[in-house]
Each structure stands twice: as structure tokens, then as C-alpha cells.
Amino acid sequence: MEKFDWCVRTGATEELDVFTTQAQFGDGYKQVAGSGINSVRKSWSVICSGSKDEIAVVRSFLKAHVTASYWWVNPWGEQKLYRIKADSIRPNFINGNFVEIAFTFEQAFAP
Template sequence: MAVETYKWHSQLGAGPIEYSQTVRAAQFGDGYEQVAENGINSTAIQLPMKHVGAEAEVNELRTFLLTHVVKAFVITPPGEEKGLYRVVANSVRKNVISSKFAELTFTIKRAYGVYA
């Protein structure tokens, strides 16, 4: 099964890019603490995104996003490097601007794996 590529020109959404790190820590009685990263991919990246366009284009993107909550896709998000990302569950929101245009907001999260 081939990994799909995100083909739309979207921009960052209203919120900031979030970086969250998972670490393991052991605190000892004398105040000494050992800290280590939790695995080789210990930093999670989450990006709020926004896409404004014609109703048909927004609906096509919405369908793509809703099918990629579990399945990863390739994208180069603004301000980040190309990689695998998934859509955060329940983050897709559509706002109708006019009879011809709509806005789609959603959040993507870095997924780790191998792609060609």
C-alpha cells in the first residue's frame, strides 16, 4: 500500500506549533535526578493547520483528512521538515464563508515510520 502525499497549499492555523517531549526521570533521596529521553522519537510535534478555498476543493481535502486519522501521509508543513503525519482525531472543522468558499481547520501530528 502506497503512502499518499498531501497536495493542497495550506497554512498554519491560529495556534502555535507544539513540541512535547517524553522523558524518564528517577529522583534519588540525596536530590540527584537522572533524566533520559523515552525512545529515539521522544519529541512529538503537533501543528494546527488552516485551508481556505472553493467549496469543492475544501470538501475534497476534508475527505482526505478524515481518511488519514489512523493512516499516515507525507507532507512538508510550514516551518517543519517533510515527514509522515496523521490527522488528530476530532480536529477537523469546516466553516462555510460564502456560497462558494469555505475554511477548513485541522491539526496534524508527527507519525514516525518509514516511507519511500
């Protein structure tokens, strides 16, 4: 299984989705439980930057991993499986040879 090894810019943003099942009762009591064995799902919005040739390699990896999982060590130091969110790949040409590419990692639980 491949690993995402490129450096990402500082400022990566984590989003946690916690899936729950809830029951609200008339007396104000609320029952809350985790939903499923993977009830917490993480995603990370990140940016890589570099020369057009360097970022072309990153872009190719991103496109290939919308449907295939890969390993990535997030800023917390946790190595987890991720996939690229399908509609998140956004290259930005700063000048003729310098490119920033923004994208989102979504946690995966199987290859």
C-alpha cells in the same frame, strides 16, 4: 504513500511533545533521559481555505488519513510522516461558497 500538497494558511502552530523518564532525588538532583527512540513528537494546527468544492477534496483526504499516514513538508521544511488527529477536523462555512477547514497533523513514525 500519499502526500498532503494543499497550501495551508500562514500561522500554522507547532507543538512539540518531548517524552522523558525522570527520577527526582532528595538532594535536589534530577535525572532526565529521553523515553524511547521517538521521544520527540510534533503536531501542527493548520487551516486551509477555499471554495466549497476545493475544501471538500481536502476534507475527504483528511477523513481518509486519520488512520493512514501520509507525507507532509512542515513550515520548517522537514518532510515527515503524519496522520490527522481524530477529533480535530473543523470546517467553517464563511459564506455559501467559501470554507475554512481547521485540523491537526500528528507526527507518525510508521505507515
